[in-house]
Each structure stands twice: as C-alpha cells, then as structure tokens.
Amino acid sequence: xxxxxxxxxxxxxxxxxxxxxxxxxxxxxxxxxxxxxxxxxxxxxxxxxxxxxxxxxxxxxxxxxxxxxxxxxxxxxxxxxxxxxxxxxxxxxxxxxxxxxxxxxxxxxxxxxxxxxxxxxxxxxxxxxxxxxxxxxxxxxxxxx
Amino acid sequence: xxxxxxxxxxxxxxxxxxxxxxxxxxxxxxxxxxxxxxxxxxxxxxxxxxxxxxxxxxxxxxxxxxxxxxxxxxxxxxxxxxxxxxxxxxxxxxxxxxxxxxxxxxxxxxxxxxxxxxxxxxxxxxxxxxxxxxxxxxxxxxxxx
Amino acid sequence: xxxxxxxxxxxxxxxxxxxxxxxxxxxxxxxxxxxxxxxxxxxxxxxxxxxxxxxxxxxxxxxxxxxxxxxxxxxxxxxxxxxxxxxxxxxxxxxxxxxxxxxxxxxxxxxxxxxxxxxxxxxxxxxxxxxxxxxxxxxxxxxxx
Amino acid sequence: xxxxxxxxxxxxxxxxxxxxxxxxxxxxxxxxxxxxxxxxxxxxxxxxxxxxxxxxxxxxxxxxxxxxxxxxxxxxxxxxxxxxxxxxxxxxxxxxxxxxxxxxxxxxxxxxxxxxxxxxxxxxxxxxxxxxxxxxxxxxxxxxx
Numbered sequence: 380x381x382x383x384x385x386x387x388x389x390x391x392x393x394x395x396x397x398x399x400x401x402x403x404x405x406x407x408x409x410x411x412x413x414x415x416x417x418x419x420x421x422x423x424x425x426x427x428x429x430x431x432x433x434x435x436x437x438x439x440x441x442x443x444x445x446x447x448x449x450x451x452x453x454x455x456x457x458x459x460x461x462x463x464x465x466x467x468x469x470x471x472x473x474x475x476x477x478x479x480x481x482x483x484x485x486x487x488x489x490x491x492x493x494x495x496x497x498x499x500x501x502x503x504x505x506x507x508x509x510x511x512x513x514x515x516x517x518x519x520x521x522x523x524x
Numbered sequence: 525x526x527x528x529x530x531x532x533x534x535x536x537x538x539x540x541x542x543x544x545x546x547x548x549x550x551x552x553x554x555x556x557x558x559x560x561x562x563x564x565x566x567x568x569x570x571x572x573x574x575x576x577x578x579x580x581x582x583x584x585x586x587x588x589x590x591x592x593x594x595x596x597x598x599x600x601x602x603x604x605x606x607x608x609x610x611x612x613x614x615x616x617x618x619x620x621x622x623x624x625x626x627x628x629x630x631x632x633x634x635x636x637x638x639x640x641x642x643x644x645x646x647x648x649x650x651x652x653x654x655x656x657x658x659x660x661x662x663x664x665x666x667x668x669x
Numbered sequence: 670x671x672x673x674x675x676x677x678x679x680x681x682x683x684x685x686x687x688x689x690x691x692x693x694x695x696x697x698x699x700x701x702x703x704x705x706x707x708x709x710x711x712x713x714x715x716x717x718x719x720x721x722x723x724x725x726x727x728x729x730x731x732x733x734x735x736x737x738x739x740x741x742x743x744x745x746x747x748x749x750x751x752x753x754x755x756x757x758x759x760x761x762x763x764x765x766x767x768x769x770x771x772x773x774x775x776x777x778x779x780x781x782x783x784x785x786x787x788x789x790x791x792x793x794x795x796x797x798x799x800x801x802x803x804x805x806x807x808x809x810x811x812x813x814x
Numbered sequence: 815x816x817x818x819x820x821x822x823x824x825x826x827x828x829x830x831x832x833x834x835x836x837x838x839x840x841x842x843x844x845x846x847x848x849x850x851x852x853x854x855x856x857x858x859x860x861x862x863x864x865x866x867x868x869x870x871x872x873x874x875x876x877x878x879x880x881x882x883x884x885x886x887x888x889x890x891x892x893x894x895x896x897x898x899x900x901x902x903x904x905x906x907x908x909x910x911x912x913x914x915x916x917x918x919x920x921x922x923x924x925x926x927x928x929x930x931x932x933x934x935x936x937x938x939x940x941x942x943x944x945x946x947x948x949x950x951x952x953x954x955x956x957x958x959x
Contacts (some may be wrong), residue, residue, distance in 0.1 A: 403847055414559060547860070554697045
C-alpha cells in the first residue's frame with residue numbers, strides 16, 4: 380500500500396529547470412539545432428540530481444557512470460536565441476540496473492520538444508552493475524526538499 | 525512486378541559515409557559525447573543527398589526544408605577521438621509529406637550506434653507541403669551512379 | 670572633467686555572469702574543450718547587454734548585428750564538468766563603428782581564461798555602419814541599475 | 815648553412831586540409847558560428863600531424879599532451895553550410911617546450927579566417943616538459959612524404 384502510493388507519487392514528480400538558449404545553439408534555419416536538445420536533457424539530469432541532494436559529478440568521482448543506452452525525441456515546435464525555456468524532468472521508470480529519464484521542454488507554456496534517455500549504471504571500466512542502493516534511495520525519494 | 529522489385533531494392537540501398545571523430549566530439553568519459561551522434565546523422569543525410577545528385581543546400585535555396593520531427597538512437601558501444609567511423613544511411617520509409625532516414629554507425633565493422641530521424645517537408649514559413657515530385661524521384665532512385 | 674571621470678568609471682565597470690560547465694563542454698582530456706570558451710564569451714555578452722537594459726536579440730530584430738572580427742584567448746588553467754565559473758565582462762574600448770569586449774573567467778577566484786572579442790556593427794546585409802547612438806548611450810552608461 | 819635552409823623551408827611549409835561545413839556549425843545569422851573555427855583548427859592540427867607520419871592520438875597514448883595556452887583569430891569573411899573550406903596549417907614557431915600553429919581558412923581561394931594556437935607539451939599530470947626529441951624531429955621534418 381505504502382509502496383504503491385510512493386510509486387504513484389514518483390510518477391508525477393517533476394523538477395523544472397530554466398535554460399536560456401545560446402546563439403551557439405541555433406543554426407541557419409534561425410532556430411535551435413535539432414542536435415542541441417540532448418545537451419538540454421543533460422543539463423536537466425544534472426540539476427535533477429542536484430535537487431535530490433547529490434551530484435552526478437560525485438557519482439563519477441566514486442567510480443560510477445550512468446551511460447546512455449537509448450534516446451528518443453519528438454519535435455513539436457521550435458525556439459530560438461535568447462528564449463528562456465523550461466525543461467521538466469522526471470524518472471518514470473526504474474530497473475535494478477538503470478532508469479529512464481523523461482523530459483518536456485516548454486517555451487511560454489507550449490510544449491516544443493519531448494524525449495527520453497535510457498541509462499544503465501556502469502563502473503569506470505564500463506561493466507554494468509546494480510545501481511548503488513544509496514543512490515537509488517536518493518533518486519527515488521520524492522519527499523519535498 | 526517492376527515496382528515491387530524497385531521497392532525491395534530501395535529497402536536495402538545503403539550509402540556509406542566516413543566520419544573522423546574530432547577531439548571536440550568527445551567528453552570527459554573519454555568517448556564520443558552522446559549528443560554528438562545527431563551531428564553525424566546530419567552529415568550522413570547531407571552526403572546521402574549529394575550522392576543522389578543534388579544537395580540539401582540547393583533544396584533550401586529553392587525554399588524547402590526537411591525539418592526533423594522525431595529521432596531515436598540506440599547506443600551499443602563507444603568510440604573516441606581519431607576513430608574513423610562509417611555511417612551507413614538509407615531511407616526505409618516514405619510518405620507523401622516526409623520520410624524516415626535510418627543510420628548505422630560502425631567502428632571496425634562493429635555497430636556502435638543505430639538511429640532514425642523522421643522528417644517532414646516544409647516551406648520557408650514552416651508550412652508542411654507534399655515533397656516536390658522531382659526531389660522524391662531523385663531520392664527514391666536506386667539506380668547505380 | 671565629467672567626461673574623463675565617466676571614461677575612468679567605464680574602464681573598471683565589470684558585470685559578472687555565472688556559468689555552470691556542462692558535460693558537453695568537456696573533452697577526453699577531462700577538462701573544458703578549448704573551443705568552448707568562445708561560447709562562454711557569447712553568453713557573457715548577451716547577459717552584459719541584458720543588464721544594461723536591452724537585449725542583443727532586440728538589436729538583431731531592428732536589423733543590426735555586432736559581428737566578431739577578432740578574438741584572442743589566454744588559457745591559464747582548466748576547469749571541468751559541474752564547475753560553477755564566473756565570467757567577468759567589460760567593454761574597455763569603443764570606436765564609432767565597433768567595440769572590444771574583455772572577459773575574465775574565474776573558478777574559485779582563480780583566473781583560468783582571459784580574452785577579448787572585437788566587434789563591428791553591421792546591417793542585415795553585412796554593411797558596416799556607425800553604432801546607433803541610442804545603443805551606444807545604453808552600453809556606455811555605467812550608472813548603477 | 816644547412817640549418818638556415820631548413821629553417822626557411824620550414825617557414826613556408828603548408829599542409830592543406832579540406833573541411834566541409836556542417837549544418838551544426840552555423841548559427842541563426844546564416845553563417846558559421848564564430849566559435850566553430852577553433853574546432854576547424856583542431857582538425858587541421860590532427861591532420862597536420864598525421865601527414866607528418868604520426869598521430870596526436872599516439873602522442874596522448876604515450877602520456878603527452880599539447881595543451882593550448884593561447885589562441886587568436888581574425889575574421890575577414892564568412893562561410894555557410896555545405897561550403898568546402900580549405901584550412902592551411904603550418905608551424906611558424908618552435909620552442910623547446912612548445913610551438914605555435916598558424917592557420918588560414920579559405921573559401922574559393924578567398925581568405926575568410928586566420929589564426930594561431932600556442933601549445934606547450936605536458937605530461938598526463940599537466941607538468942610542462944621539453945618536447946620529446948623524436949616528436950620534434952618528426953614535426954620539424956619538411957622533406958616530401
């Protein structure tokens with residue numbers, strides 16, 4: 380009962396990150412280059428973890444990496460230089476050895492890009508391992524900070 | 525009969541593009557940054573069209589764009605600075621208003637990344653249109669060059 | 670008298686911008702790629718103008734560009750993923766048709782990179798022009814905001 | 815006599831590298847983003863060394879890096895997507911602990927960007943050292959390949 384409640388809660392927990400579009404992010408079509416969005420996803424993951432109370436940098440320093448094994452994106456609309464975007468991030472899906480991040484990028488409350496990145500946890504020599512329980516507990520914790 | 529033969533031929537027609545990994549393409553994990561691969565896809569599309577006998581630049585100059593509306597990637601393995609990758613590109617799927625490109629990236633004959641980009645044809649003011657018949661004929665042509 | 674005072678004041682006026690290093694900004698040496706710093710300069714210019722009370726985006730929308738005609742950088746030290754850098758920006762030098770921006774990038778109060786970008790003002794068809802007086806007045810204004 | 819001859823020869827020895835401009839390299843001004851050129855310089859350095867008979871990758875694998883300590887660029891003209899540029903590279907200046915690369919980037923025989931990068935040789939723990947004599951001999955060798 381408690382579990383299912385926590386699960387339901389986890390599913391809806393979003394964290395929001397502002398991202399200001401750089402001139403470098405655009406291309407000659409006048410809008411954000413389609414290959415820029417994975418960078419915004421990365422920023423959002425970094426800030427998601429920081430808001431949870433630890434940093435991905437620390438995770439790497441103790442010898443773990445969350446390598447990307449898959450990504451998908453849908454492009455609904457565009458944005459350009461100096462737009463202030465909002466990236467909403469959540470982790471809708473957990474496995475013992477990895478997780479999926481979900482991202483929604485908004486401009487003026489309009490959804491412009493949506494996507495997922497799928498990760499597995501590996502050691503510094505690229506061997507897949509079970510996510511360290513302490514990390515799992517922190518990331519899954521949805522209590523207010 | 526002729527048609528189905530052409531269709532089958534089209535499905536297997538690959539074009540191969542070499543890409544040398546730049547130092548800028550890597551990240552501090554020592555390998556290619558996951559957000560670099562969409563750039564390799566873009567290069568492959570450009571060269572795919574050039575090998576077909578026209579250029580995407582010309583397409584833009586007459587007022588058309590093949591904007592990306594979706595992308596997916598699977599990361600099987602990694603590569604690093606100075607590796608000479610091969611990007612195999614095909615168009616497995618056509619609609620009247622768009623197409624899907626398929627990419628396979630190889631390092632030493634081993635598949636490291638696979639993905640698709642889905643495009644629609646738009647005018648300069650972003651209005652979706654039917655792909656110009658001349659363009660469609662050129663892209664679909666699988667006769668040897 | 671008043672003029673020389675304003676000039677002296679202008680010379681020392683710095684604006685400080687925080688920049689969080691992205692994973693994408695690093696390379697396989699484990700540090701920020703040397704070609705990333707021009708992007709940090711660009712962000713600093715954008716925020717410099719915003720703090721002055723207008724945006725570079727607005728400038729482009731009325732048909733002007735401050736194109737870069739020269740850049741120099743000195744690299745004293747390095748930084749890496751997740752470092753929170755401070756970019757100090759000023760305009761030490763004005764001409765009627767352009768200006769020079771100066772940048773100092775700090776990590777934990779230690780100077781890691783220093784540089785300049787030199788710009789000229791052009792119209793949308795790349796013709797050099799005198800900087801619009803209103804823009805000049807705003808950028809030169811060093812009164813506290 | 816022999817020395818001064820070699821020196822004079824070295825001064826004029828250029829190596830030329832073609833670089834095709836990617837869509838990702840452009841910005842919303844419709845031209846190559848000013849921060850893209852350092853990447854072209856990097857490609858040119860890599861190919862310069864390869865043409866000399868060794869690779870920068872090998873140099874890193876034996877524990878050396880040629881870190882950038884300075885860079886300057888002059889922007890004379892612009893280029894855009896799909897342009898085929900030529901980067902001319904030489905090493906006009908040597909010290910026992912470093913060297914300067916010079917670059918000229920051409921579009922249709924017209925010089926669009928010129929610049930230099932200054933490097934020092936360091937070990938994997940960032941300690942400056944004298945350039946290994948074998949490397950120095952190879953890089954300075956201007957005999958035809």
